Amino acid sequence: MPDDVLDKIYDPKTVEEKWMKRWEEDRVFHADARSDRPSFSIVIPPPNVTGSLHLGHALNSTLQDILARWKRMSGYNVLWLPGTDHAGIATQNVVERQLAAEGGKDRHELGREAFIERVWDWKAHSGGTILEQLKRLGASCDWSRERFTMDSGLSRAVQEVFVRLYKEGLIYRHKRLINLCPQCRTALSDIEVEHEDVQGKMYYIKYPLAGDAEAFLVVATTRPETLLGDTAVAVHPDDPRYNALIGKKIKLPLTDRTIPIISDPILVDREKGTGAVKITPGHDFNDEQSGKRHGLEKISLIDWSGETSPWALREEAQVQPDLVKSLSIKSMSKARKIVVKTLEEAGLLIKTEDHTHALGKCYRCKTIVEPFDSPQWFVKVDEQNNSLAKGAIDAVRQKRIRLIPESWEANYFGWMENIEDWCISRQIWWGHQIPVWYCKVCDESDLLAVPGSDELIIASDATPIVGASSCAKCGGTDLVQDPDVLDTWFSSALWPFSTLGWPAELQPDEAGRLEAEAMLKRFYPTSTLVSAFDILFFWIARMIMMGLHFIKEVPFKDVYIHALVRDADGQKMSKSKGNVVNPLDLMAKHGTDALRFTLASMASPGRDIKLAEERIEGYRNFCNKLWNAARFIMMNRPENKAEAHPKSEQTLITRWIQSRLHQSIQSVSRALENYRFDEAAQEIYQFTWHTYCDWFVELSKVDLQRDETRQESYQSLVDIFEETLRLLHPFMPFLTEELWAYFQEGETCLAIAPYPVYDAQKIDSQAKEVVQSVVIDTVLAVRNMRGEMNIPPSETLPLFIKTTEQGIEDQIEKALPYLKRLARLSEVVIGVSVTKPSMAAFATTSYGEIYLPLDEARIRDEVDRLRKRLDKTEKSIEVLGKKLSNKKFVANAPEAIVEKTKMEQQEHLENKERLLGEVNHLQALLSAESGDV
């Protein structure tokens, strides 16, 4: 048991370290695979192993933790499964940079095997950082079930999924244009390309007709360098400017080739550019389509490094020999400069115009991507009768999966309905190597060695051997595995079931199989997925497709989509802008609970979070407030428990605070059920600070001083405080757990104590009404008078209360001690026949008028105060009067509204009379006085 005296100020540091350790040691967050209690499961969006905690993670994890802790306390068997993603390209980049910095061998010199070993070393050494940081945030994950996307179990799942999809015809290998990142030297899927508007130029180029030195066409392009790979020029068949030229030939500038002028009404828009389009099937996705329609040759000018290939320039593109040398082994942007200059010198460049257009960049390294023709593996998403996309669309449309907020559905449908096949092969080493082999004998000619290394390139017509250990043709077993690895998102798409042990039948032993079956049964489908919107397509949509396809059930029921955290100016945080705020710094500075509470209270749906540090300070103060409330209670603890009085009857104050508490419990529960973390946080804040501390504690000070109420009052302070701690725990786990320990005799952690449940019987509306009108409203009225007239609290005053009816007097009598203390009154005179002192401030309450006697010096202040009130009252009378004199309002508005308005108006009018009378009265006193002088 801790000491009885708390420090004046809450110090989060030691508390946080202590409890994270304790929770883990006591296995408080352990999920039971065989429990009969209802399940609640969340899989964490696995952060990259390379990652370190940023505010996005902090928000994401805080929200998940609030749900997990709330459900755990509510009696659920909670699984919050943690883990990390191997993040293929990102991680490989990190280790490659490290190799470069060390100045040793690069990965090609090292060789594939050694390099991968090196990445594992790196992972063992620094891959756990982010999970440690999540622990510091208080994340109540079942840390014994941590997973990694390249664990043996998850890798088995990946292989199984690949093989099955291949056999179902939903995975295929095909040569076509893909997005190449020359920096990462790998293919990217469409959504891994970010588009950015850049200020570029539009080039208008003369394309001379073959065999006619004078005649030419003008084409417009933003990428003149690709003209070397043109294999046709297209015009619209209905375009009178050009249709006569269809079938004629162009003498392609800078090359020795002639290319046809073709008709393509699909590709060509007569309004755009010059109406004549150069077609480069090897470097443009649309042109590739057009080329396919017309059987055009596809010329690729570049290789995997994104640089021009001398062989391709010479043999394929037939670039003029004197140009080949200067154009060889150049990036496309360098090639552009050379091509433009050459065209200019040849008089073929007519003009250039400024032109903004979107440029594709790699989402990992921001390098400009190039369309590149190469064989790749694809997942067939939009297959008619076995459509992964269709199932995923239906699941959301039929509300088997709920997107929250619902507005994301439109985005989801929009993307899913226009989805393209998913390129899943990557030309990197770190990742799940594609489980496909080729026969070294039968496919010898298709296995192309990369010069100077043991690496291979597999030609597009090689025959894949999938799910078999020998060649189907020759029966040979001398096989070689496909060198590509799978897109990182392929394995994360399986995360909701691969982490639970799927496929159970492939577990290495019987115990593993049983455990996997139990886990899948208990926890799949998972309950809620909490994620930022930026990976809706990368991850969420693909999990839905895979989950439905392989488990035949949705992977989660609710998807809560939260916003992005931005800096105080609304800018996206990024390393390059240097505006990244490190949550760990904020936690160290203000305490983890303060940061968590801030994030939760700002998480209103459909809106980005602009994080202002002042806000965190405010909630740090809130932590301190709670801490001091505990301190106050401790200071009033009876010295000796044995001596404590038996519990007396519940006082008015107890009944009132219980009502207020349960009102708040109800609001908080409702808010949490609707994922309104902000509303829940606000409600708790309001109750804790402004109801419990500002009123209840202050009122209790009175009862604590009286023998007959001391015990009851103390008990009530403790009871309500404990409930508050429980209510607050999911938001502020550390502080509440620490304080809980001070009041708990038992050994149970607050983390697994029952969450408060709303009980309608605890609502005592009479107690609520009495405390509100007799105590609170009266105190507020007196405080207002004092405040407006700057009467210091040290100056106690008498108060006269003139009640309108007899019965209320008893109640006021009972409330007198509270009134006296909270309003700083010396004495109180009550009665129907109380007359107003001549010099007094006055206010109206629901049970009558109150008067605060004044000395002459303050009369002028009172007149000012009354005038302000009179002003407001008159304004209200005017507005309401207009409304009531509007016949249409009286005729059309609901009766209740009209009645309410009339009553309000009545009150205002009476009030005005009183105020006016009083102002005149005091005014008269004042002038009489000045007259005397």
Add this chain to the structure above:
RNA sequence: GGGCGGGUAGCUCAGUUGGGAGAGCGUCGGCCUUACAAGCCGAGGGUCACAGGUUCGAGCCCUGUUCCGCCUACCA
């Protein structure tokens, strides 16, 4: 080009089915009232982006305009 979200107090944001706008921080005034000065008490502050419309009544519903942000797109 298309789509989505947003514009409410000096700042950051709430505002559930339409019935005279709220919070936190900041500001101003008063308090060391024996839990907390990271506190207590009181006060001031808003043409709800703009313009129309529907309605007895609009921050909320409809139309248009404007500014900001994001997503998306094959515009040579």
